[in-house]
Amino acid sequence: xxxxxxxxxxxxxxxxxxxxxxxxxxxxxxxxxxxxxxxxxxxxxxxxxxxxxxxxxxxxxxxxxxxxxxxxxxxxxxxxxxxxxxxxxxxxxxxxxxxxxxxxxxxxxxxxxxxxxxxxxxxxxxxxxxxxxxxxxxxxxxxxxxxxxxxxxxxxxxxxxxxxxxxxxxxxxxxxxxxxxxxxxxxxxxxxxxxxxxxxxxxxxxxxxx
Amino acid sequence: xxxxxxxxxxxxxxxxxxxxxxxxxxxxxxxxxxxxxxxxxxxxxxxxxxxxxxxxxxxxxxxxxxxxxxxxxxxxxxxxxxxxxxxxxxxxxxxxxxxxxxxxxxxxxxxxxxxxxxxxxxxxxxxxxxxxxxxxxxxxxxxxxxxxxxxxxxxxxxxxxxxxxxxxxxxxxxxxxxxxxxxxxxxxxxxxxxxxxxxxxxxxxxxxxx
DNA sequence: GTTCGTATTGGACGAAGGTCCCATATTATT
DNA sequence: AATAATATGGGACCTTCGTCCAATACGAAC
Numbered sequence: 001x002x003x004x005x006x007x008x009x010x011x012x013x014x015x016x017x018x019x020x021x022x023x024x025x026x027x028x029x030x031x032x033x034x035x036x037x038x039x040x041x042x043x044x045x046x047x048x049x050x051x052x053x054x055x056x057x058x059x060x061x062x063x064x065x066x067x068x069x070x071x072x073x074x075x076x077x078x079x080x081x082x083x084x085x086x087x088x089x090x091x092x093x094x095x096x097x098x099x100x101x102x103x104x105x106x107x108x109x110x111x112x113x114x115x116x117x118x119x120x121x122x123x124x125x126x127x128x129x130x131x132x133x134x135x136x137x138x139x140x141x142x143x144x145x146x147x148x149x150x151x152x153x154x155x156x157x158x159x160x161x162x163x164x165x166x167x168x169x170x171x172x173x174x175x176x177x178x179x180x181x182x183x184x185x186x187x188x189x190x191x192x193x194x195x196x197x198x199x200x201x202x203x204x205x206x207x208x209x210x
Numbered sequence: 211x212x213x214x215x216x217x218x219x220x221x222x223x224x225x226x227x228x229x230x231x232x233x234x235x236x237x238x239x240x241x242x243x244x245x246x247x248x249x250x251x252x253x254x255x256x257x258x259x260x261x262x263x264x265x266x267x268x269x270x271x272x273x274x275x276x277x278x279x280x281x282x283x284x285x286x287x288x289x290x291x292x293x294x295x296x297x298x299x300x301x302x303x304x305x306x307x308x309x310x311x312x313x314x315x316x317x318x319x320x321x322x323x324x325x326x327x328x329x330x331x332x333x334x335x336x337x338x339x340x341x342x343x344x345x346x347x348x349x350x351x352x353x354x355x356x357x358x359x360x361x362x363x364x365x366x367x368x369x370x371x372x373x374x375x376x377x378x379x380x381x382x383x384x385x386x387x388x389x390x391x392x393x394x395x396x397x398x399x400x401x402x403x404x405x406x407x408x409x410x411x412x413x414x415x416x417x418x419x420x
Numbered sequence: 421g422t423t424c425g426t427a428t429t430g431g432a433c434g435a436a437g438g439t440c441c442c443a444t445a446t447t448a449t450t
Numbered sequence: 451a452a453t454a455a456t457a458t459g460g461g462a463c464c465t466t467c468g469t470c471c472a473a474t475a476c477g478a479a480c
Binding site: 105193196 | 302367368
């Protein structure tokens with residue numbers, strides 16, 4: 001199975017920068033898409049393969065930091081490499097605190113950018129794998145009935161069927177039936193698997209308070 | 211039980227900065243210790259309570275980034291807030307990529323520093339709690355006999371006693387005995403607890419390749 | 421109004437887990 | 451040589467878990 005081509009998005013208001021970065025990235029073997037404004041990029045939906053965003057800090061509509069936040073607000077959080085002609089330290093620090101991967105002052109050397117892009121795509125692949133696993137687990141969790149979910153909680157808390165039954169005010173028999181269905185729906189072969197799945201599924205990335 | 215006083219370390223070669231920051235931090239209610247060089251700070255051992263480090267980037271012996279790495283190399287990784295009079299963007303970005311909490315160009319406003327210090331100490335408390343849990347688990351893991359550890363692996367992999375017995379070439383009975391001891395030594399009341407403990411215990415913070 | 425999903429339970433049975441007491445063998449330590 | 455820790459088991463016993471077949475009840479959807 002072939003992996004989707006790695007894509008690098010470029011958002012920069014300077015046409016010559018877009019053109020030269022586009023060329024550079026394509027020559028390095030990446031798919032490149034360029035945008036002149038934050039708005040344009042927001043319109044383009046997320047892509048499936050690994051990707052990252054090379055983002056100019058100074059844009060006509062939103063500035064780079066604002067776009068970074070806008071994307072985070074809509075659930076998209078691509079790996080961002082900032083580039084900037086007039087950046088200052090506080091701006092770069094804020095960008096990094098919000099999760100940017102790097103911040104390159106213009107002008108930068110092509111190989112520096114390519115190295116960072118390469119790292120970004122590597123990380124993007126890993127994140128994509130993690131997100132896929134997570135979404136599968138959450139999908140399965142969502143298909144549990146309320147009762148099944150209650151039983152699940154008891155099981156991963158290490159309680160006995162008997163205890164769970166008392167807490168829910170039902171017979172131990174009933175708990176067993178639900179429990180069996182939980183194992184089946186979650187695709188777990190053992191309590192150990194179940195615990196790991198639930199731990200992963202509840203791992204909510206803490207929002208960066210920056 | 212009273213928590214150890216939060217401590218802020220200051221490393222700066224300028225005596226007037228040390229003095230004024232020391233005063234500022236003490237007036238804000240923190241314990242403050244100041245150092246003129248990286249070497250001096252390295253000599254002082256880690257403290258127990260929550261702490262963070264306010265670190266000047268320009269020092270006579272090592273520069274700030276070097277001290278940051280030197281500390282990481284010895285297993286200490288205090289939360290670092292850089293301050294710098296002559297910083298540039300690449301330096302600040304590198305510092306942030308290596309995990310610094312913030313990077314304040316001099317001169318900065320006292321309240322800005324205090325806000326960041328406060329956040330750092332909050333995080334330090336959380337990290338300390340996590341490290342404590344981790345060390346307890348690792349301590350317990352270290353007290354398992356080799357055989358018990360093998361059995362533990364089988365259990366958290368969701369295997370049946372019978373399967374584990376076959377793999378280890380022993381009787382199911384023996385596995386049960388080891389398993390019982392594992393549960394006792396690990397302080398686990400259920401397989402679920404055991405799985406969570408092992409997952410935590412194996413969570414090795416990935417080194418920042420920066 | 422019938423069908424579907426959900427929740428509930430019974431009886432029965434076997435598999436698996438856990439814990440007593442007891443026993444042996446090896447190795448390391450003292 | 452004696453002691454302790456480790457590793458290995460037997461026998462007995464109870465608990466817990468899982469699954470088979472079967473049934474009832476409620477609400478929502480078609």
